Amino acid sequence: MQVLFTGLYNKYNGDTDLKAAITGFYFSEAPQDAVMPYIVYHLVSNVADWTYTEDMENSLIQFSIFDDHSSSTTINDIYEKLKTCYDWTALTVAGYSHIYTMREFNNLTRINDIWQENVQYRIEVQK
Numbered sequence: 001m002q003v004l005f006t007g008l009y010n011k012y013n014g015d016t017d018l019k020a021a022i023t024g025f026y027f028s029e030a031p032q033d034a035v036m037p038y039i040v041y042h043l044v045s046n047v048a049d050w051t052y053t054e055d056m057e058n059s060l061i062q063f064s065i066f067d068d069h070s071s072s073t074t075i076n077d078i079y080e081k082l083k084t085c086y087d088w089t090a091l092t093v094a095g096y097s098h099i100y101t102m103r104e105f106n107n108l109t110r111i112n113d114i115w116q117e118n119v120q121y122r123i124e125v126q127k
Contacts, residue, residue, distance in 0.1 A: 003093050003094065003095065003096070004059070004061075004091075004093060004099070004123065004125070005027055005041075006093070007091040007092060007093035007099060008041060008061065008086075008091065009025065009027070010091075010092070011085060011086065011089065011091055012025050012039075012085060013025075015081070015084075015085040017081045017084065017085075018078075018081040018082060018084075018085045021037070021077065021078045021081050022037050022038050022039055022065075022078060023035040023036065023037060023038050024038040024039070025038070025039050025041070026038065026039070026040045026041070027040075027041060027042065028040065028042050029042075030066070036066055036067050036068045036069075036114075037065065037066060037067035037068075037069075037074060037075065037078055038065075038066055039063055039064065039065050039066075039078075039082070040063070040064045040066070041061060041062065041063045041064070042061070042062060042064075043059060043060070043061060043062075044060045044061065044062045044120065045058075045059045045060035058122055058123065058124050058125070059122070059123045059125070060104065060120055060121070060122055060123070061101075061120070061121050061123055062118055062119065062120045062121075063082060063086075063118075063119045063120075063121070064116060064117070064118050064119075065078050065079060065082065065115075065116065065117040065118075065119070066114060066115070066116055067114070067115045068113060068114055068115070069115070070113075072108065072110075072115055075108065075115045075117050076108075076117075078117070079106065079108075079117050079119065082119060083103065083119075086101045086103070086121060087101070087102075087103050088100070088101070088102060088103075089101050096125060098124075098125070099123065099124070099125050100123070100124045101121045101122070101123055102121060102122045102124070103119065103120070103121050103122075104120045104121060104122050105119075105120050106118060106119040106120070
């Protein structure tokens with residue numbers, strides 16, 4: 001599973017537009033002192049100890065964008081950059097011939113003056 005998360009991070013790390021739009025890109029959770037806007041990504045499907053042993057496996061990954069600006073303009077801009085980076089893209093991960101990302105859905109909410117955009121991707125892996 002770590003190779004997939006490394007592939008997701010490497011894709012972000014190579015995208016200068018997305019990197020410039022946020023202050024951090026965190027796996028699983030952001031530190032308490034994280035400065036907004038930032039993104040947290042994590043596995044949301046029920047696949048414990050995913051091993052990539054099958055020819056084709058699927059999983060769900062969620063990106064959560066957090067922002068504390070008064071309007072939704074900034075978070076919408078970050079969402080567009082996230083889509084450009086990950087929508088229908090192939091990830092390069094050592095040992096795997098094909099890993100594709102397909103956006104399943106997204107939703108925008110605001111709770112206690114914090115915007116949160118949850119964007120879910122289906123990851124298809126083929127060895």
